[in-house]
Amino acid sequence: MKNTFEVKDHSISGESFRLEYDEQLHMYFTTPKPSKEKLPSYYASEDYISHTDSKRSLFEKMYQVIKGITLSRKQKLLTAYLPQKGHLLDIGAGTGDFLEYTSQKGWTISGVEPNEKARTLAQQKSIALTEHLPENTTSYDAITMWHVLEHVYDLDDQLHWLKKKLSKEGVLFIAVPNFESFDAIHYKTDWAAYDVPRHLYHFSKKSIQQLFEKHEMHVVKILPMKFDAYYVSLLSEKYKSGRMNYFKAFWSGYKSNQSARRSGAYSSLIYVIKHK
Template sequence: METVTQCPVCGNSTFSPFLTCEDYLVSNQKFSIQQCQACSFRLTNPRPDEQSIGAYYKSDQYVSHNDKSSGLVNTAYRLVRDYTLRSKLKLINELNGKPGHILDVGCGTGAFLETCRAGGWQVTGMEPDPEAQAVAADKLKAEIKPSLNSLNESQPFDIISLWHVLEHIHSLNESIQLLRQLLTEKGTLLIAVPNSNSYDAHYFKQYWAAYDVPRHLYHFTPSTIEPLFNKHGFTLVNQRPMVFDAFYIAMLSSRYQTGQTDYIKSIQTGLSSNAEAKRTGNSSSLIYLFKKA
């Protein structure tokens, strides 16, 4: 375990307890989430270090690293994923005007990159998990890089995407700086992360599945992610909701809360979360679009 002593956003060194959550996926250990007293940034602290975190991903139910995990919730995830993959392709085409060169960081088993390549994009993937990396490499018939550092000699990318990945990265500031170097001057950095200020986060509290401790090292909100990227020379140009996340997260959260998935409650909570987000902008998950300042 390691303890973070300085806030990655503002550098402050004093934190307050925010919430204690259980790892329902793998270990059943409890982990503390703390909040910076200066800027309110939330993080899992203490946390497993980079050498030991891999053990907390070893679950057949970790769906982004496994194309075959079973169960109704994961089946629903994959059905929705087919639609969202097409939506993501449409988004990057709008952002770039035409197919270009995309880097998907934390590409998992390569489903998004497969969709992009079919849409005419030149694709590059980065995935640290060896098993998911092997699946993606076989699917794409291409090398999948194991780290951002291994991409240093790559040509700049028109789009760099991190779909629910930033919250997993230990070296947060160093990685954002590397992402800036890998992006073309007019390129777009696309960051999708859960929003711990959403309706469903407040509703489920410590059972909210998107806290996903200890795999999620950070718990972003709109007011904390923007200053983090501003200090690395990025400007937020837009943010968009991920409406399906509210339902999927609610299904997992209800299972964590009661021991079984409450589908009716999950649908109701997802609808309430998305309705509230129309008023506040606080969707269950958000896509942030950054450009170089």
């Protein structure tokens, strides 16, 4: 395990950042960490796909199709742990598709999204999102963070907030990339899921488990996000060679998922978390 290495921001700024390894937590931290004031500028691009519903290119069309498939899977996962449904909070809600879908399935919904453009697109779907985490007395039966925890500015504060806001019998669903996956090892510094400096933290199974244990919560289940291996490999091929190589990306994604069948180290993982 390297103690530190350099990764380039391929998508927006072209700047380079270091990833520094914390041996105790078994995770990497992006350094230097941009200031809170500067960080939003690294999201300021029409190509930042989580903040758009665009279908301009084949890649964007594929992303939107896969997003539609995963919406159903995420909702079924919620219902598997919370069959009575209830009040759902989605943090980092993007353009509101997941909340729109779950609302139609009978959930009471709330959502948080810092990006103004994404909130506007959500509003057009009649999904009202707030810019900041709610500080009212409401507790939530389900809290979801689909590829969001790696973006939060103050990690320890965020975990404390989640502990406080999750109801006693509630369930937290966290999805994050896994730097121990085959595709991460294969693409090295070109691995798209490092996504510096938007990703401030880079997690392993061990780090997620330790971080939540510290806040008296525990991981009850770990599940794969198999589509992510293909999506991340496709972006990684672009960063590595300057073009979308669909064949190589598909093969890499396939090998990553096959490898993970034995190791459990999928490109991205969903952690199902409850209070102790």
